[in-house]
Amino acid sequence: MTELDARLRAVRDHAREAAEDLRARALSIDAEPHAMEQHLDSPAFAMIRESALPEEYRSASPAPALAGGDDPAGRGSCLESMVGVLELFRGDVGALLACPSPALAGVFVALLGDEEQKKRFYERVRTGRTWAFFAMTEPGRGSDATAMETRLERDGQGGWLLHGTKRYIGNGARGGIGVVFARTGPSPLHIRAALVELPASGWRAEPLDMVGLRGAALSEIRLDGVPVPGGMLLGEHLPATRRGIWGAVQTFNNMRMQVAAAAVGTAQAMAEYIARHRPGTPGTRRAVARAEAARSLVYEAAARIDRNPDRGYLSSAAKLGATRMAVETAHWAAAALGPAGLLDHPLLEKWTRDVCAFEFMDGTGNIQRLHVARGYQSGDADGR
Amino acid sequence: MTTLLHRAERTARQEGLAAGLAAALSALSERPALSGRGAAAAAPGPWAALPARDMPPGARVRTHPLADREEIVFVACPGPRPAGTPEQAEAARLIAAVRLGIVRRLLDEAVEHLSERTAGDEPLIRKQLITGAVADIIAEVELLREHALTGDDDPEALADLHNRLDDLGWQVAKLFGASGYIADHPARALYVSALVANVWTDRQQGGQAA
Ligand SMILES: Cc1cc2nc3c(=O)[nH]c(=O)nc-3n(C[C@H](O)[C@H](O)[C@H](O)COP(=O)(O)OP(=O)(O)OC[C@H]3O[C@@H](n4cnc5c(N)ncnc54)[C@H](O)[C@@H]3O)c2cc1C
Numbered sequence: 001m002t003e004l005d006a007r008l009r010a011v012r013d014h015a016r017e018a019a020e021d022l023r024a025r026a027l028s029i030d031a032e033p034h035a036m037e038q039h040l041d042s043p044a045f046a047m048i049r050e051s052a053l054p055e056e057y058r059s060a061s062p063a064p065a066l067a068g069g070d071d072p073a074g075r076g077s078c079l080e081s082m083v084g085v086l087e088l089f090r091g092d093v094g095a096l097l098a099c100p101s102p103a104l105a106g107v108f109v110a111l112l113g114d115e116e117q118k119k120r121f122y123e124r125v126r127t128g129r130t131w132a133f134f135a136m137t138e139p140g141r142g143s144d145a146t147a148m149e150t151r152l153e154r155d156g157q158g159g160w161l162l163h164g165t166k167r168y169i170g171n172g173a174r175g176g177i178g179v180v181f182a183r184t185g186p187s188p189l190h191i192r193a194a195l196v197e198l199p200a201s202g203w204r205a206e207p208l209d210m211v212g213l214r215g216a217a218l219s220e221i222r223l224d225g226v227p228v229p230g231g232m233l234l235g236e237h238l239p240a241t242r243r244g245i246w247g248a249v250q251t252f253n254n255m256r257m258q259v260a261a262a263a264v265g266t267a268q269a270m271a272e273y274i275a276r277h278r279p280g281t282p283g284t285r286r287a288v289a290r291a292e293a294a295r296s297l298v299y300e301a302a303a304r305i306d307r308n309p310d311r312g313y314l315s316s317a318a319k320l321g322a323t324r325m326a327v328e329t330a331h332w333a334a335a336a337l338g339p340a341g342l343l344d345h346p347l348l349e350k351w352t353r354d355v356c357a358f359e360f361m362d363g364t365g366n367i368q369r370l371h372v373a374r375g376y377q378s379g380d381a382d383g384r
Numbered sequence: 385m386t387t388l389l390h391r392a393e394r395t396a397r398q399e400g401l402a403a404g405l406a407a408a409l410s411a412l413s414e415r416p417a418l419s420g421r422g423a424a425a426a427a428p429g430p431w432a433a434l435p436a437r438d439m440p441p442g443a444r445v446r447t448h449p450l451a452d453r454e455e456i457v458f459v460a461c462p463g464p465r466p467a468g469t470p471e472q473a474e475a476a477r478l479i480a481a482v483r484l485g486i487v488r489r490l491l492d493e494a495v496e497h498l499s500e501r502t503a504g505d506e507p508l509i510r511k512q513l514i515t516g517a518v519a520d521i522i523a524e525v526e527l528l529r530e531h532a533l534t535g536d537d538d539p540e541a542l543a544d545l546h547n548r549l550d551d552l553g554w555q556v557a558k559l560f561g562a563s564g565y566i567a568d569h570p571a572r573a574l575y576v577s578a579l580v581a582n583v584w585t586d587r588q589q590g591g592q593a594a
Pocket of ligand 1: 136365511
């Protein structure tokens with residue numbers, strides 16, 4: 001079990017205040033995920049954005065210890081970031097994902113970007129008016145991402161042209177800058193990431209109407225010869241093995257923890273909701289205990305990533321277990337409200353849709369199962 | 385009863401959720417205790433889920449964006465609600481049959497989807513984790529059908545049936561990946577059928593699932 005010291009408790013308490021602001025916006029963002037103007041000056045959004053920016057791009061002093069530390073993006077340790085973000089997710093996961101911030105693309109740019117690329121990226125997203133996208137998945141290629149078909153073709157003048165289709169891309173249709181993955185040739189080492197700044201010719205993006213987690217604003221993007229200047233391929237200054245997929249794997253290791261935290265935060269929110277609206281419901285203490293256990297596992301997995309960033313065994317186990325727990329809690333909570341409870345409790349109804357997203361994000365359940373089994377067989381389960 | 389349950393399941397499987405629900409509610413409304421009042425009179429809570437085409441004229445209605453697309457609406461049932469009646473038990477069984485039909489309908493579609501989609505050089509349907517999931521789902525369908533047919537009217541048993549159907553629907557939805565999470569995808573019927581069951585069943589005391 002990972003104990004929180006005074007500094008981490010301060011991170012948690014600070015995030016709790018922002019979580020209330022997110023909660024208040026949750027239903028409106030779910031109903032109209034593209035009507036964001038009214039939310040952009042939210043104090044919680046400012047806090048989330050600032051804490052994900054490197055120090056030199058921040059405009060205010062960061063939240064206590066939500067930022068700082070030695071991570072290249074200026075964030076603290078994985079554990080620190082989990083402690084804060086879990087509280088925010090407990091406010092509302094959809095509202096948090098609707099916040100214009102560096103997000104997943106920021107983690108990747110911090111790892112693979114050169115100074116010029118970082119400047120371009122962070123100057124755009126620091127305003128709080130620009131969303132960032134991270135475009136990997138394609139209509140025909142989801143879990144099997146290394147078989148992606150989107151191509152980077154040379155334009156004959158030192159630059160590139162992007163061709164292909166991406167789907168289920170958060171912020172795709174409203175984004176201003178982000179990362180698009182594509183291949184320059186047949187092998188996995190030919191998979192590269194381009195920093196794409198909009199507007200750009202040949203770029204067409206449309207929002208997808210989703211069942212849940214609608215704040216994430218998933219989109220489909222058609223790339224019909226989108227120009228990418230030569231200097232905008234990420235990782236050019238790094239060895240060939242560290243340019244494309246390596247960075248994506250590191251980014252996913254981070255993101256998988258976020259998804260596990262989102263599952264825990266949402267499950268806690270649902271259990272608390274039932275305790276408040278249906279006190280004495282059988283199963284409440286069990287739901288709370290299960291969410292607590294999953295939270296503890298998320299902290300433990302985060303602490304383990306801080307010690308050994310390349311070992312993803314425990315973070316996969318945490319994502320797998322937390323996601324399952326969150327869906328089970330949603331089913332229990334829906335039943336606990338009594339007949340037609342979902343109609344009369346729209347926030348809970350929304351969460352019962354949102355929790356389903358965690359299964360698909362950053363490696364489906366089956367992909368995590370494969371990671372966990374592989375980690376176990378190589379001794380990771382004994383490596384605490 | 386057996387014939388009615390089979391018919392509701394078959395209709396849902398062949399024609400979809402609204403048609404299955406219409407078949408189930410038409411069977412329910414034949415009950416002598418409901419004579420002339422319509423199936424909604426048996427609803428355990430403040431709303432009844434009905435196919436939009438069967439909505440009584442002038443009724444107060446609530447809608448839901450996903451249910452709209454399945455052509456299902458929620459009609460207000462004012463006043464104190466009956467509790468633990470035989471009609472409610474029958475409604476729970478009929479709605480369970482509809483849910484089983486929807487699970488079959490979407491499982492067929494998922495298997496087709498996974499037969500066309502490849503990972504490496506192999507169709508996803510050949511991955512053993514997926515074969516196992518498909519087998520578990522269909523075995524559970526067989527078991528829950530018997531549960532609906534042979535169970536008694538005990539509210540806890542009927543709550544358990546629907547709690548397990550919630551999980552079963554989710555096991556099928558997962559097979560589609562993110563494509564089944566798009567509001568326009570047929571897998572939407574799995575989410576809406578859970579909402580319909582939430583309206584038509586009282587599981588407060590059987591809430592032992594989590
Ligand atoms: C809310 C949300 C946000 C997202 N955001 C982004 C984003 O910002 N950027 C981005 O690029 N993508 C994003 N995605 C897409 C996500 O990464 C994909 O959904 C995921 O990679 C799975 O791909 P798929 O949906 O095509 O499912 P598939 O890979 O087609 O999977 C279908 C089914 O097969 C199973 N399966 C697949 N491979 C195997 C295997 N080898 N063995 C056993 N079973 C297998 C899966 O578990 C699943 O049940 C997002 C998705 C969601 C739902």
